[in-house]
Amino acid sequence: MDGGSLSIGELARATSTKVETIRYYERSGILPSPPRTSGGYRAYGPGHLARLSFVRRGRDLGFSIEQIRALLDLADQRDRPCEAVDAIAREHLAEVERKLADLGALRRELAALIGQCRHGTVAECRILDALAPA
Amino acid sequence: MDGGSLSIGELARATSTKVETIRYYERSGILPSPPRTSGGYRAYGPGHLARLSFVRRGRDLGFSIEQIRALLDLADQRDRPCEAVDAIAREHLAEVERKLADLGALRRELAALIGQCRHGTVAECRILDALAPA
DNA sequence: GATGAGGCCTGTAGCGGCTACAGGGTCAAG
DNA sequence: CTTGACCCTGTAGCCGCTACAGGCCTCATC
Incomplete structure (x- = not known):
């Protein structure tokens, strides 16, 4: 070129x-x-x-x-003025923080689920229990 | 019905x-x-x-x-045995933890960016500076 | 000048996980 | 018997790419 x-x-x-x-x-x-x-x-x-x-x-x-x-x-x-720039960045940060909070909650739930696994058979699996309807 | x-x-x-x-x-x-x-x-x-x-x-x-x-x-x-169940859950947890780490790093970067804003004009905007090529 | 490799071109379709129509059929209450 | 809420199928759109297929262009080498 x-x-x-x-x-x-x-x-x-x-x-x-x-x-x-x-x-x-x-x-x-x-x-x-x-x-x-x-x-x-x-x-x-x-x-x-x-x-x-x-x-x-x-x-x-x-x-x-x-x-x-x-x-x-x-x-x-x-x-x-650069306020609009700031606003976009702040909004994105807020979104990131929402996702962080959601993912953190998710991690706790998943860790709790996995911690209950007794390594037995599928029939007595607590992970599946936790997903199955109440 | x-x-x-x-x-x-x-x-x-x-x-x-x-x-x-x-x-x-x-x-x-x-x-x-x-x-x-x-x-x-x-x-x-x-x-x-x-x-x-x-x-x-x-x-x-x-x-x-x-x-x-x-x-x-x-x-x-x-x-x-319920090992396969456990494996799927663990893999998902690992994925969630990867995303958490990535998002955490992102949040730090964004917060640093926003912290530099001097609320001046667009021409001197540090947020845009940080995005513009070096 | 022919050839071959590697780029580049357009156009289209696929990913995941839905969501949103259009244009119809069905059903129960009044 | 009409109204309105529901249901049906089929198709297209969202985001941000990614991956082809089937060609054209360019350049180095012989």
Whole structure:
């Protein structure tokens, strides 16, 4: 690929993203369609690299595609206050904390279940008992 | 519906499940197809109620449909040892613990991010900085 | 210039676990 | 006999990818 621009495979390697995922991001509108070479290959510039890196970090932090889209939109309005950014991050944190609480409760329940196993036959299995109707 | 048998709506209410979900469970083979009335309505018996309750509790505990299917199969082999049951539960617990660890790390990262917010303009937003490429 | 390997292209379908229709049939109360 | 609540099938959508199939492009090598 010519100077400065990246093929989809190169962009994929540069961002630890699969090629199919990049095309999916393009389809879903979060990564703009790049120009094409004469042969029809996508040719990405540094802007695409930066944007995809942003998306990947956001995904690693658990933000949804929609949230990332909103963050990217906000990032373009450089002299507005950053409260909206803060709000998205806080909402996501709250969601993470809800999931943590749920999973913690789940772990306790599962551990209690497993602790009751007497390693006998299925007929007297307490794990199955706990699942069977009361 | 006649004595002892339940319509799909009644079964749904009895198990806090949506009607569509019950039909989905039947399609996916985890709940057996019930007999039908002359008008073509599903007519569920106590066995179905018990089985669906089991499935629901399993789902509430985070087991996958496949795991629940395996547990149900095991539950039928009453004089085999219950090690396989134990193994499924332990594996699920391990998975839950992995997710807990991941979410905990995520929470720390997000909290750090949010703690850096200086409530200025978008241009100087540290949350966006943290997402933007290095 | 032919060939072959490895990339790239589009389009479509699948994952899990539901959920939500549309467009009909059934049934019991009044 | 009508009304309205229920039920039926079939299909499509959600999220965030992932995995093909069946081709085209490019480049190095002979």
